Amino acid sequence: MLPAFIFCLFLLTLFASADQTKPDQPTRISKQTRMDLIRGFNSELVYIRSPFPMGKKGLILKDGKLSPSGQELQQMMAMWGPAAKPGDQARISAIIIKDDRIHFEINGGPVKKQKWYQRIQVGGGGGMTQIAPNDPNANPRGSYVDLVFNHYVPELTPQELKDLLHPVFDFNAKSAVEAYLDTLPPKVQNAIKGHEVLVGMNREMVVTSKGRAPKKIREKDGDTEYEDWIYGEPPHDVDFVRFVADEVVRVEIMKVSGEKVVRTEKEVNLEQPTVAQNPAQPEVRPANAPTLRRPGEEPDSRSPASAPDGRRAPRPAAPPDLGGAGPTGPSPN
Known part of the structure; x- marks a missing residue:
């Protein structure tokens, strides 16, 4: 009986020492910290350190690494256009804290939003009218970045959050030139x-x-x-x-x-955006392409599509010279 008791005591001591050596896990973000971060960072002016593409796909920042990056990011910039470039000043327009990430939108975000007063309508004899109509030509020109954590968002101070966002945002730059030079x-x-x-x-x-x-x-x-x-x-x-x-x-x-x-020798290498190149050769019309000719109408010999192999048809021969300078009919008396 005594050896069994000693063995159980040994196991309890071993488990207790293992719990003491286990590193402390960071606590989840509290409700008060959520409110403080949203209140402190919302509408904050920052300088951009990384290109932000327009469109519904933004950037993801995890463990200090940004994605997409490199060639993929340059292709998105060339396709959709830039929402912000390094050195530009932008405004954080929205902060959303989710389970494992913090969502930051800049310059209104990638999706067009409505104000509360733009949904108000006034009715009368002529029907319903909005007091603040929307502009259909106003396209969204913002973007976003998701700061992703492992499993959940931990407790953070404002300075720690600024340090984590340093690859994309510069909170300390005094001018656009200073922010641009830092990149x-x-x-x-x-x-x-x-x-x-x-x-x-x-x-x-x-x-x-x-x-x-x-x-x-x-x-x-x-x-x-x-x-x-x-x-x-x-x-x-x-x-x-x-x-x-x-x-x-x-x-x-x-x-x-x-x-x-x-x-003339290259002194610095920079990543260049990929742009679509115009085709050097004109497009060849397929032989089975639809035509606009009426049934029974002869093909136009001046059209490039009249040649069966897609090549331009030869020009018709000039009429023979009859030697007369004027019309061939009888001249009036």
Whole structure:
């Protein structure tokens, strides 16, 4: 009997020590904390650190990682357009705390909403009329981000929540330029602070670094269209920044001393958005495509679709020259 009692006592001691070594789980968010966070963050102005696409699909932030990101995010930006870009100022328009996430909407969110007074109607002899009619052309231009936790939303302080949202929101930036610089690589940051241009920058970076160009020249080299931005005038240094699409491909500096500095090698690599390309070849009309000709009507030889293989039909031959300058009929007396 005594050995069994000692064995049970040993098991109880073992379980108690295991409970003591088990890490404490964070407590669930309380009702008061919910109210404090919603009251403190609603209508807050923030600077954007990550691109937000328009449309009903927003961003998801979990464990410090953002999704979608990279190429997928660039495709969404190219398809639906940007709701906010890095450096833009946005307003948190709604906060919804769910089971395992906190839902933040910016600039009205992705879905058009109605105010309470827009549902009020006044009736009379002519029927019902809204006192504040809706604008059918007002499309939603906001977006959202979901801050996702494991299993449930824990107890949080406002500063802890700001730290978790740092990949997408900047609460401490004093200006849009400061917020935008914080999203760039260190090499680009130093170049912008020194008002320099690197090969590989985009237009927004050049404008942030040098300002808007006083002179712009658009030319074409073969099939490649480019644009030169010119900064400065003699007797000072003159900078020529060449763009192809949205990327700097050439930087030329004419110094006062007569020295010419040209840089064409790429100095910074940035992710470029994917845009849809127009087809280079015209679309070929299928042979069985529907036609608008009436039954029995002959095909038009001038139409490209009249050729059976989809190629343009040859032009009809010109009438023979009869040698007369005027009409062939009898001339009036």
